[in-house]
Amino acid sequence: MIGYCYEIAHKDVEYQGKLVWSQVIDRALCFEYMKGGSLAKHISAESCIHNWPITYKIIKGTCEGLHHLHKGGEKKIFHLDLKPDNVLLDEELVPKIGDFGLSELFGSSYTHQQSSTKGTIGFMPQEYIHNRKVSPKNDVFSLGVIIFHIMAGEKGYSDYWDARRRPNFSPKIQHKFIESVQEYWKKKMETMEGYRWDETDLLGVTRCIDMAMRCVEDDRDKRPYIKDIINELNKLDSEVSEMLKKDPKPPIGQLKRKNRVNDLEAVKQNKSFKYLGKDIVVDPSQELCFPFESNKNTLVENRALVQAGS
Structure with missing residues (x-):
């Protein structure tokens, strides 16, 4: 406000x-007017509609917003209805948490009990649904569901949740799910013109989906506190920064431009068009010269026709 x-x-x-x-x-x-609307508008059935760098920016920004609420001053704020509809994005896609209609102010004690259950089905932990217990871990559970929706869509989260309920669920099945999310984001980013998917992206996807899995644990004692999540993300940023020092990755815009220049070079070398990208874009910085020469015979014939007609 x-x-x-x-x-x-x-x-x-x-x-x-x-x-x-x-x-x-x-x-x-x-x-504040949030031009980007709610996060829900930026999530498709499969994942966040944006590329991985922007998606990670949204994930970390949402975590930082929740951390700001939980650390508080004398009174800590528990949101209790955290979901994509209540995460708003500005023009630069920076997330901010809104709609505190169900939020509660608490003192130093971290566990409380409410007389009734309020919230959104699918984003509430079991201890709140059945026993109406309230703690910071309620919001952490909701955060985990949001990250799942961002990275694997609502269906992906539903599939994981169903697998967790089966007697044969094991760390091996969990690892396979992580691999499927990794593969999905790899294929998605490789379809982007000129984007170079590398180990830094793979590391980010792996850490974020693993973090989401820990956030939605049934046992709230196994869920991390939001301050621990922020520390993990800061550590991830440091690791990625060190990796990029050894092998810098050009910005996406530069990569697109480089790819288009390569397409133009292929045209100059008379390569088949079928090996080019889906669409040919003329780069303004490149000067195209077409050595076409007028057909002299055609010009003579045209002049003869004009003279005959006159």
Whole structure:
């Protein structure tokens, strides 16, 4: 919230058979305009619609927002209804957490119990659904579901959740699921023109899906605190930074431009068009010269026709 404004009006109202001079206050809350809309609009049935660097930016930004709520001051804030609809993105796709209609303020004690259950089905942990217990781990569970939706879509999370409920669930099955997510993102990014998928991307995808799995553990004691998640992501950023120092990756925009220049070189070398990209884009920095020469015989014939017609 950016701020608020209010207007006071005075009027007579009836109270216990008498007219009473009262103040009527109308308030309006002012919120930041989030041009990107809710995160839900950026998630398809399979994953986040953006490339991996932007997707990771959204994941980490959401984690940082939740960390800000949980660390608080004297009072810590538990959101209790964290879901993609309540994560808003600005013009630069920076996420911010909104809609605190169900949020609660708590003191130093980390575990509380509510008289009734409120929230969104699918984003609430078992201890809250059955016993109405409230702790920071409630929001961590919801965060894990959000990350699952971002990385594997709602169906991917549903498939994983069903597998977890089967008697034969094992670390091997869990590892296969991680591999399937890795392969999905690898194929998705390789379809992007000029993008170079490498070990830094693979590391990020692996850490994030593993983190999501730990966040949705049935036993809340096995779930990490949000401060631990932030530490993990900061460590990941440091590792990726060191890896890129040894093998720098050009920005996506430069990679696209380089790929288009290669396509133009292929044209100059008279290579078959079937080996080029899906669409040929003329780079403004390249000057195309076509050595076409007018057909002299055709010009002579045209002149003869003109003279005959005149």
